[in-house]
């Protein structure tokens with residue numbers, strides 16, 4: 001069993017997190033912390049375990065310089081230490097399902113044939129959905145990864161900003177996602193808050209627990 005955090009520590013970290021508007025461009029996430037954060041993306045759970053996504057880490061300064069223009073001028077995409085583009089597969093096809101089941105057989109050291117009932121369920125689930133429904137479903141999965149990434153970062157004292165304020169088609173073009181079979185759905189720069197970011201000290205605006213939680 002890992003060492004778990006305390007309730008107080010958990011709340012302290014979640015209250016410390018805020019959507020960072022201004023990152024310190026000079027502070028970089030140490031490699032060990034980044035490797036853990038990258039793994040938090042890959043460890044994200046998904047419906048049927050299908051992982052219909054890929055996480056693009058934009059390191060190239062040249063590519064990043066092109067992004068604010070397609071992000072409503074938001075500079076977090078260039079200033080943050082790391083920039084994650086959460087993208088979903090444009091097609092979850094039969095070959096992908098095969099790859100997933102082969103991987104499952106390998107990792108769990110089981111006979112591929114024993115996975116047939118599960119395979120039937122997966123294929124039935126996917127074939128019962130239109131292309132639009134599949135894309136909406138895949139987007140929901142990507143947002144689970146976003147939540148896991150932000151929460152994990154907060155535990156490490158790393159700032160993030162979830163971002164929907166960008167033009168996915170332009171990101172797909174600039175980062176060559178379309179030709180790779182992906183489309184961008186949400187972004188998350190990660191790094192360290194700039195001391196001048198006044199948003200860090202603004203009180204959180206949330207409805208009360210009484211309004212948002214209901215015991216039935």
Ligand SMILES: Cc1cc2nc3c(=O)[nH]c(=O)nc-3n(C[C@H](O)[C@H](O)[C@H](O)COP(=O)(O)O)c2cc1C
Nearest residue numbers: 017018019020021074161162163164165166186204
């Ligand atoms: C999916 C999503 C998209 C968001 N897009 C942006 C964005 O493009 N730019 C931005 O500055 N903040 C963005 N935000 C941040 C929210 O405005 C912020 O999380 C919310 O006001 C609550 O504040 P807090 O995160 O500081 O507690 C986004 C948040 C979420 C969850």
